[in-house]
Amino acid sequence: MDVKHIHFIGFDLGHGQTALASIPTHASARLEILEINNKKVQTTAFKRSDDGKIATGDRAFNSVVEPPNQLCIAFKKRATSEPEYRKNMQEYYYSTLQHLQETNQVPQWHDRVIIIGCPSEWKQKERESYQELFSNPQFPKPEVVSESRAALLHVMEQQGKTLTKADLDDGAVLVIDCGSSTTDFTIIHGWNSEEPLKDFGEDLGASYFDEEIFKYSVEQNEDAANLIALIQANANLVPIMKYLCRQAKEKYFDAPDDFAEDNVSVGYRRIGNTIFEPLVNGVLMNQLIHQPLANSQYSWIQTFQNLLQRAKNEITTRGYSLRAILLTGGASRMGFIRESIKQIFLQENPEIKFQQDPEPEFSVASGLARWGRRRYLIESFRENTKRVFDEEMPELIEKHSSEFLDILIPKLMDTVIPLFVIPGLFDWKQGKFETTEVLQKQIKQQTNQWLQTSEGIELIASVGNEWWHKGVGKEFLFFIDPLCRKHDVPTGSMDLKIPFRSESFFDPEFPFPIPLEPLVRFIGYIIFWVIVWALPLGGPIIAAFITFFAKDEVDKFIDLSIKKINMPKLLRTTVNDTEIESLDLKRHEIANKTREMISSDDKAMKNITSQILKHLRTEVEKKADEASRFIQ
Template sequence: MARDTESDIGYAVGLDLGDGESSLCWLPTHGRSKARVYTRGTDGAAIVTALGRERLDQGGYRYVIGEAAVMAQNVLHFSVNFKSRPDPQDLAVPEAVQFAQILLTEFLSRHPEVRGNCVVYVGHPTGWDDVSVATYARHFSSMNVPVRLVAESQSALVHVRDRRGGRREERRLDRVLVVDIGSSTTDFTFVEDLIPRNLLVGSDLGCAVIDRELARMVREAFAGDEKFTTALGRDDSGEEMLLLACRRAKEAQFTGTDVRLQDLQVGCDPRFTPFLGPSLGWLRGVDIPGRVVRGPGGWAEGFADVLTEVRGLLGATEPELVVITGGGSRMPVARRLCLDAFPEATVESDTDPSQSVTRGLASVGRHRVNVARFRHDIHELKDRPEFEEKIRAGLLDAFDQARNTLLTRLLERADDDNADAEDEQDIDAFIRRLTGMDQVLARLRVRLNAELTPMALEICRRYDIRADQFMLELVLPGVIGTAISARIRPMWRTLRGAQSVLETIASMGGLGLYAMRFAMQSSKRLAHLGALGAVAGGVLALPKATEMAARKLIRTTLENAQLDPAEVSSVVTHVAEQITEQMDRRAEEVERFVSDRPGPEAGL
């Protein structure tokens, strides 16, 4: 049985279900290994989104997908370019979902280590509304693996974030517009202050617009060819094959290759040959970028209009970076129009645009699992013996510092205007000042930051949580200061009494002691010198003994003052909660990037 607890998932599978081509990749959720792309025969990494029914020799038929649906010699029917907004009233499983079910079943049978230990992330056009997304998700719910839906441009953004994450010289993704140009739609996601926002525009503008226009031009060019039109109109598959031929011709001109066109012409079912051969020959002679893409009313004009709409949604906010992904980003006109629309921004294309969404979907899965594991480990951090010991040792050292400072100042008879403070609040403030508590707590914060931050960052790095420019913001609980005051306050009268003795003795060191010495010297002339000398000696010895007793009392009283173990435990818990809260904010940053609906959608 498939596990659906996110932190227990071993693999994340990304499925970019495209209108023209699809792709699938997967990666383990542990570690940072790169995603592996699933390939199937002649399809390679890009699997043509085609669904066909192939006749079986023993009777009946079976569903086939990809190149097999197009090239099979005995295919009854196949469909391409069938990705569309699902109808919530239609209970029939859409062809796109059927295609995905077959592809995933095939993949999981070839990789049993993934089956039962994965979550599949499927992309959906960003411009779809909530009802359409929910309907799409409902159709996927019948699968025997958990499936999550994520906006396609959102997935591409995650891939871009991962790709740029290892380069420290790169700016952070503060104000970024991701433009994912697919076959059925063009999707937009804008990021500002680490919060992504999906823009509900472009849902009707995909590169399939170019394919359909080319198909119209081909039919018009051969309208008088009876053999051509008969073969094309024999069944619905003829129109589907023509659309595929137009797509391949478009790709060939933008990539400078012709191999896939030759494969299509040689490998197709013979019933398509009467119209496919002439169509491919005619398409080779058409300047597709100039005449169809950039011509009046062409795709470029529609793309420019949508960019204007995006500018209106963003208002005065200008993106610093525009990232173009998806297969359509290979068209140079896409980059030029983005530069025209956002002249202050840097515009960059992904190095492998056709795989951006797929890799991003798998990465979304790994990030979600890692966030769940990260939170688990951060909450367990406070229970680690070394974590508790560092806080405990720092706290006890701070108490010793405060106690020693107070001892020194009392023994040195520090002058203080509040020496006679009797009110409890005044005494606490007085003790806080005499102990140098503010300085003690400042040093404790620095110490705990230095000792605890590496432990937190190690968990960040383990789960790929941002760890740059990190500094814990520790606000030490008041229990530290109040605990020290609580230990000292009951002894205060004793301490102040002992210090008063020291102050009295010290005050005698001037005129009073001189007078006693003078009296003692004068008495030597008297007859009863011995008796008077003994009395005088006793008087003079009294202050010294009293001083020693007072000093001992102060020292013993303070040395016996200790923090209560419960107070220490309370501080450990308090500091741990602060670290957990700050780490949780780091996790939320990742969650915003990988959520199903990351922010308030624009254009509603």
Template sequence: MTNNKSMEILETVGFDLGHGETAVAKAIVESIEPPQMLEVNNKKNQITALGWHPKLGYLVGEQALIQAGVTRLEISFKEKPKNDAKYRETLSTFVATYYRLLKESKQIEGGETTYFYVGCPSGWSVSDRTEYQKLLQSAGIDLLNVVPESRAAFMQAKEAGKLEYEKLLSSVLIVDIGSSTTDFTLVKSLQEIPIDFGSNILGASLIDKAIFERTLAKHEQKQLLEKVFAEYPHHQARCELACRKTKEDYFSNEQLYSDAQSFARGFESINEQIYFIPQVNKLIMEEILHQPLAALARKSWMQAFREAVKEAKEQLDKQGIVPKILLMTGGASRMKFTHQICQEIFPEPETFVRPDPEPERCIALGLARVGRWDLRATAFKQEVNKLVESNKLEELISRHIPELIELLTQPLANGLIENAVRPGIKDWQKNKIKTLADLETSMKNRAEDWLQGNIAQLIINNQCISWFNKKIQPDLAAETDPICRKFQIPRSSLRFEDSIDPAFVNPELRIGDAILAETVGLIVNVIIGGGTLASIITLVLTGHFTWPIALVYGASAIAAGMELNRKGVQDAIKANVDVPGWLRSSFLNDRKIDEMCERIQPELEQVFQEQLTANQEAFDKLIAKVEQGLETALSTKVQEAIILIQ
């Protein structure tokens, strides 16, 4: 979707078109207020019914059922898209009628400013979804998207504050008990994965049917009713709905009907003489839930549900997944026994079973949230991409390279003195090294070993981390904070607050490792390969070591007539002079070595600084690496931050 399109969209409408009931909610895109339920015929939930009246035209919901003179009545018509003209017409007419009523009552704007999100079972394939979307758009709603109901249930639970952030990132099992199917969906780090059971017809309308069959079987005018139903199917539809209401009444007030004398009752009159009165109480419901049903291959509803939950458990066990939360939704999740079965098969404290308090509204509200979230998340990603694609990151890193060099010079110079210069000179003092040429080689080897060893790398590491946290971090936050403010999510979402020390950061964010390894390698190479080391050793030997020897040994050691310039003297001395062992300790006692090391430190730091600064090419590589690391890390952060968008 293009950005200007999302700018025009003011509201997202969650359209929960269920097999049994339909509900609609609306969210305002620019706000983080919870979505609001919309009403049709003054009701927030409607029976999914479409009626035709010769004078009044199409009616939906209760009106289609109650209005006298309705000649055609369709109920329970939501199913997978199929090439049946009647099915297609019923569905698109129902949606078009709903759309018209919502616009006429001024509850939605409609047109280009309203984006519809319609739910479908999570088990539907992508092609089912696309087909369904086309069919619904043919009702005259262009801006319409079909998304899995499980995603809506998850979003509603997350936003209504029922799920904590840690649990969101683990796995959540959603059990959606609808009127025609029971869907199981695993949501793992925000991706929904349907758990497939092949033919899934375990819907709560089977219970309505059983109540209907039972009432009909016991009816004194059974034969007559069967004739009426065959000839006027809308009468049967009405009687089945009466059974459905009886069931809902029973499960909403179970404790009332545990008494053998009290019944949940429904009522439907066929004419003045014939009534259809379904009734249930605890005893009857127990019987119905345990009776074998043809639709379920002779299993009872209760048994089939238990087996479905068990199968979901086995499938998750195979993958080694224990869901932290089991979310129950769908109107039929009001049946208490379903909670007990779920809790029994997924016991606490590993899994918490959370039934939705308003299952008939959950999906509509969730769909409106999913819609708003989609639009805002897309816009959010675009903002971050804009930052990544600009050259702001590169500028920001280059700006702070001098400070990185500064942070490195002092501890590295210090380390080289302690680990290469001082021990080398000590060896010479103790007569373990003969000539100064040997001393030069020994120092060079020690320096290389030390630089490639753990301690030097740790120093470079820590200095880089400190540079990243003190210099790069705040500048980056100045770029990302306004984006977070705009989308009303915590600023920390796009910050690398914890430091880039990989031990603290989400393991996905290998920014620390990648950048540090690169930097360490690069700096070690510059120092060893780039002649830095050679200049440092020459500086030590010539400036602070050879000269005093030359003065002491001056004439005797050097062929007469040789000019006393440093370079010549140094080369001659380096190769030839082997100061006698007994003289060495007095010539260079420990205090003198200390003084010498102290004098060398600032000079060494300067050589480091100059050499590292001069090595522009290496640092260009480093800038590119850090930038790449930041981009990767930011995109991971974006994936995490998206969860927080409302």
């Protein structure tokens, strides 16, 4: 089955900004940042005209919007049934997708998958409501994925990356996503884990500063009364003014030392006969950072530090060591964020890796697209691996099953004959077993019990590995390596160097089906011939006669009669001890005979083949999971 040619679109609809990225499924695919109005990142805003036309992104601020037209900004939040909220979110989302099609960045939708992000602490019902909100027959139904996990995936694929898959598998990674409206904390352990160890967050975002700067700038305006009157007459002025305040805030945090006392300059906006200009400097920002939040005794920075301490306690309580911290999100460039992280975590444990996302604007969108591609390729790889295993492996194992017996039977005889057969025959000679049938059952039981010991299990595993590496494994890779190349899995990743693990064979209810019937039947032969040769004078003559003229009858006699006969002790004593002990020297002969009997037993061979397939399937599935970690 070939890999379908699909494009995965990551849609980061943030409270402050929007970005989109796309990546196809084919091998060595390159990520592409999609553009909205010729820009890779746009403000999450739109203008709705009374004729129904929609202008999205920064274009919405190009002119003053007069009622009844509407200018909408900062409208993203958890999915609700509120009509105005649903209308704003849907129109913005659909208009953005239509723009991609109109600009031929997405020629058609039938081969596209959309993945949209959400705060990591959203519950499943909230995610389902969010998905339903954006469902429209005109476009693919979007999938909803945690923004923090997407950001982590994006950062781990960058050139010169600091964070690795080993960091996730060996300990915990803390992802801190500081956005415009929320700050989310996600604690992750394990590269392939579907669920994080802990998700939590707070409605604590950089838009708080936009609001405070806006209020302060209006209050300090030379014509404040007139400005407030104009705002009351046209609510569309507020988003324009807040947009300027956001630009001033971002410019300040790009170089705070340059604006310790002087105001940031981002221009002004003429509103009626009044000028509005945002006022931002170091003195004001220091005040905003440390003043108590509304309905709280804590400031912005104190609240953030409390959340950091909570994350630290969560990791410690779960018994994990923190290996790395990833700071992402549009607000991550605020300097006091980094300093707080260093104070809470890095001063005490400087060995913790700390990485700040170098491209927070694209991080989530890129990670969402990569997440979609990676998940598809993993599922496709596992499905195709299973198909190859089901279709090719049974024939391959059956073709080499005799080689498995060639290795197994001699090693098994090396244990069974000295430990169980020879002592059992001496016990039979002494009359401890009434019949050889009872002796045979005893040997079979002892052998089965031994096979369930660590030594027996290790024997089967070592036999399986020796058999695998003699050639079966190479033929297996002949089928698997092409799948690896199609799914961006490095060739050779599915090389099962130890396909048979001893612990996987320990199952008392379903022991590995070593067919012991040929062995115990051969014991019947041994006893029969020992007795025949022990007969006075006529032994050799009778033996020769039986060998040439009555072999089938002897087989039948051994299977049906001799094993049930309770021989007199006197007759048993005629069996020479040396003859019994000599069996230890005949292991090779006994092994060959046993192997011939097993090979001719279709049922026994099918049981062995099915068990080999069962254990190989488990290992192949494990290896497929491991190999899928290489998919980027």
